[in-house]
Amino acid sequence: MKGAWAVAKEDLAEAVLAFEHFLRQRGFKVTRTRLWIAERALGFPGHFSAADLWGTLRIHGISMATIYRTLDLLEQADLIRRCTFMGTGARYESCLGHKHHGHFLCRRCGTIVEFDEGEVKEFLCKIADEHDFQLQQTVIQGFGLCAACRHAEREGWASP
Amino acid sequence: MKGAWAVAKEDLAEAVLAFEHFLRQRGFKVTRTRLWIAERALGFPGHFSAADLWGTLRIHGISMATIYRTLDLLEQADLIRRCTFMGTGARYESCLGHKHHGHFLCRRCGTIVEFDEGEVKEFLCKIADEHDFQLQQTVIQGFGLCAACRHAEREGWASP
DNA sequence: CTACATGCAAAGGGTTTGCACGGGG
DNA sequence: CCCCGTGCAAACCCTTTGCATGTAG
Numbered sequence: 001m002k003g004a005w006a007v008a009k010e011d012l013a014e015a016v017l018a019f020e021h022f023l024r025q026r027g028f029k030v031t032r033t034r035l036w037i038a039e040r041a042l043g044f045p046g047h048f049s050a051a052d053l054w055g056t057l058r059i060h061g062i063s064m065a066t067i068y069r070t071l072d073l074l075e076q077a078d079l080i081r082r083c084t085f086m087g088t089g090a091r092y093e094s095c096l097g098h099k100h101h102g103h104f105l106c107r108r109c110g111t112i113v114e115f116d117e118g119e120v121k122e123f124l125c126k127i128a129d130e131h132d133f134q135l136q137q138t139v140i141q142g143f144g145l146c147a148a149c150r151h152a153e154r155e156g157w158a159s160p
Numbered sequence: 161m162k163g164a165w166a167v168a169k170e171d172l173a174e175a176v177l178a179f180e181h182f183l184r185q186r187g188f189k190v191t192r193t194r195l196w197i198a199e200r201a202l203g204f205p206g207h208f209s210a211a212d213l214w215g216t217l218r219i220h221g222i223s224m225a226t227i228y229r230t231l232d233l234l235e236q237a238d239l240i241r242r243c244t245f246m247g248t249g250a251r252y253e254s255c256l257g258h259k260h261h262g263h264f265l266c267r268r269c270g271t272i273v274e275f276d277e278g279e280v281k282e283f284l285c286k287i288a289d290e291h292d293f294q295l296q297q298t299v300i301q302g303f304g305l306c307a308a309c310r311h312a313e314r315e316g317w318a319s320p
Numbered sequence: 321c322t323a324c325a326t327g328c329a330a331a332g333g334g335t336t337t338g339c340a341c342g343g344g345g
Numbered sequence: 346c347c348c349c350g351t352g353c354a355a356a357c358c359c360t361t362t363g364c365a366t367g368t369a370g
Contacts, residue, residue, distance in 0.1 A: 028349085033351070063352045069350085
């Protein structure tokens with residue numbers, strides 16, 4: 001996996017509807033702006049920053065402030081996840097067809113490799129229990145070199 | 161464990177010496193300022209931010225810039241570790257008598273519970289191998305409620 | 321004596337906030 | 346119609362950088 005994945009059109013539409021439902025249920029208003037952002041964010045193929053989203057929505061003249069405010073709502077609605085990697089700003093990912101997982105981040109080219117964290121998480125739950133800690137969310141990350149960059153380093157090639 | 165631990169005097173002295181050695185070996189200068197910062201950072205009982213350190217060194221009139229520059233050196237020397245938790249600035253911890261571990265962070269009171277990540281890490285190494293990823297560093301974190309706060313929430317007490 | 325380390329202030333990136341205007345319910 | 350949502354700009358926090366001065370080697 002290369003940090004990008006596809007989202008089926010019907011799933012996307014369904015998720016946007018779920019967001020509308022979430023908004024109404026909480027007394028927030030359903031606006032074009034919010035739906036535009038939701039559609040882009042939920043359908044985004046891979047990890048994205050607030051600025052990435054802003055770039056693809058430039059045409060509508062949406063401000064960063066609104067991007068952030070809406071990402072916040074999408075996160076509350078459990079439709080996107082916020083990830084933070086050491087020394088970078090926040091990154092987001094759509095939850096669509098995309099269960100929670102861990103990330104390997106290549107120090108050289110920035111590629112994100114995802115992996116299933118099922119077994120690891122089981123262990124973590126056990127450990128949390130032992131420490132009398134109620135686990136709500138986990139972050140499992142690895143930093144190092146992806147296959148391509150390991151080869152490149154050996155050959156002495158320049159960084160991308 | 162409550163996120164604080166003690167460092168024996170002799171170990172601290174030894175670590176400061178190791179830092180001096182590191183500096184000389186790399187052609188950096190050994191200055192009072194660097195040694196003051198190293199001593200505080202290496203002996204700090206728990207996790208700390210750059211500002212925390214700056215606070216305890218106010219008396220010497222050390223600037224934030226120098227704090228950051230020196231923390232960088234201490235990290236290069238493998239004497240402290242930098243950790244980042246979602247939505248906060250960088251936190252550091254001394255490596256003294258304190259091997260690498262995972263963190264549970266209480267969402268309510270901010271308490272950090274540490275746990276041995278031995279088994280979890282083994283799993284991660286295996287997974288990284290399967291993905292042809294060369295693992296150099298891992299981040300294993302959990303967010304949720306510590307025992308005290310779980311009780312407090314049940315009782316409806318205010319947040320600290 | 322020379323180059324590196326330091327304090328200061330200013331810049332920088334990413335994110336949040338205050339305000340007046342515009343659009344949804 | 347009223348209030349929430351929005352864009353704009355400014356504020357904000359944490360961190361890094363440029364520069365003139367101080368100091369270790």
